[in-house]
Amino acid sequence: MKLVFTLVDVDYNVQSISQFLDNSQTAYWTEPIFAFTPQIDRSKIYQLEKQDQELYLRTIFTQLVEENKNTLKAKRIAYQNHWEICLPQITEALKSAFKINLEEEFNDMNAKITFNPICPRSLSEHSFDLFYLNSDKGAVGIAIHEIIHFIWFKVWQEIFHDQAEEYETPHLKWILSEMVVDPIMRDPLLSSINPYFETGCVYDYFYTLFIDNKCILDHLYEMYQQMPIDKFMQASYKFCQNHEAEIRHHIETNE
Ligand SMILES: [Zn+2]
Numbered sequence: 001m002k003l004v005f006t007l008v009d010v011d012y013n014v015q016s017i018s019q020f021l022d023n024s025q026t027a028y029w030t031e032p033i034f035a036f037t038p039q040i041d042r043s044k045i046y047q048l049e050k051q052d053q054e055l056y057l058r059t060i061f062t063q064l065v066e067e068n069k070n071t072l073k074a075k076r077i078a079y080q081n082h083w084e085i086c087l088p089q090i091t092e093a094l095k096s097a098f099k100i101n102l103e104e105e106f107n108d109m110n111a112k113i114t115f116n117p118i119c120p121r122s123l124s125e126h127s128f129d130l131f132y133l134n135s136d137k138g139a140v141g142i143a144i145h146e147i148i149h150f151i152w153f154k155v156w157q158e159i160f161h162d163q164a165e166e167y168e169t170p171h172l173k174w175i176l177s178e179m180v181v182d183p184i185m186r187d188p189l190l191s192s193i194n195p196y197f198e199t200g201c202v203y204d205y206f207y208t209l210f211i212d213n214k215c216i217l218d219h220l221y222e223m224y225q226q227m228p229i230d231k232f233m234q235a236s237y238k239f240c241q242n243h244e245a246e247i248r249h250h251i252e253t254n255e
Contacts, residue, residue: 001091002107003143005079005130007072008114013061014054016116016129021045021053028255032117036133039064064115068132075132075139076113082136083143086193090144093189098151098229106150111143121146123153123167141194145201148181159230175247176240179206183221205254211243 008016017037020029023046034042039060045053065072095102110127119142121128128146130139153167156177166173182202184190191197200207202217209216223235240247 001087001094001102001105001109001147003083003087003109003111003147005076005083005111005113005139007076008112010058010061010065012112013065013115014057016112016114016120017061018050018054018057019120020116020118021057022050026255029118036117036131037064037115061115072113072132075134075136078136079111079113079130079134079139082140086140089189089193090140090147093187094147094151097148097184097187098155100151100155102151105154106147109147109150111139111146119146121149123150123164126150135195137193137195141196141201144185144190144194145181145196148184149177152177152180152184155229156233159233172240172244172247173237175251176237178202179217179220180224180236182206182217183224186221205251208254209247209250211246216243216247 017033020033021040030042034040037060040057045056048056091102106126108126110125111130112127113132114129115132116129117131117133119129119131128142130142134142153164156162156167156173157164162173165171167177168174179202185194185197185201194201206217207215211219219239220236223239224232227235
């Protein structure tokens with residue numbers, strides 16, 4: 001398992017952010033962008049056509065990349081160094097969670113340091129965006145979250161032989177994959193080095209999603225402890241299918 005933290009150019013930042021500013025996203029997704037980048041005028045951005053929107057963002061990010069040149073370089077080194085320190089215990093925890101040999105696999109992972117506070121990921125490329133204002137510990141916490149997705153879906157595909165399109169929002173398989181990060185992260189080897197664990201290492205609306213008076217994450221944790229990972233994937237998915245209407249209703253009212 002190998003993860004490299006990299007710096008990206010202005011264009012990458014523009015693409016990463018603009019995909020969330022196409023008018024189809026709720027405030028849940030767009031608010032952090034406006035909060036962390038007040039240079040983006042929200043009344044202006046939505047009036048622009050996609051091409052002009054990108055030109056507008058390019059001006060803003062050209063300046064931001066230049067102004068933060070040294071910070072970005074220092075962050076990249078700090079993230080990488082802290083990752084290497086934590087790597088043995090992360091590998092041990094994930095090997096035990098997924099029962100796979102991680103020495104030979106996932107050697108091509110890439111964390112792209114961006115101005116996007118949302119961290120979109122690419123399963124096929126084993127890459128994800130990482131917000132530049134994270135601490136080194138926070139960066140490792142985010143990385144563990146994303147890597148759990150990569151390994152989860154690799155193991156999942158071997159069991160279900162399904163289509164990767166279903167691993168993306170709004171599919172139920174995607175929703176489940178976002179929830180199971182919590183039970184897996186409860187391993188003290190991971191939770192102890194993830195500063196986001198206490199306040200929430202998955203979308204906050206999952207913590208208030210109750211099924212039969214119990215938080216759905218606790219239901220999943222109980223199942224996760226009781227069975228091997230392949231059985232857990234099947235049982236947890238069945239559980240989500242049985243409660244799909246409640247789950248979707250809760251997300252829609254809270255997103
Ligand atoms: Zn996620």
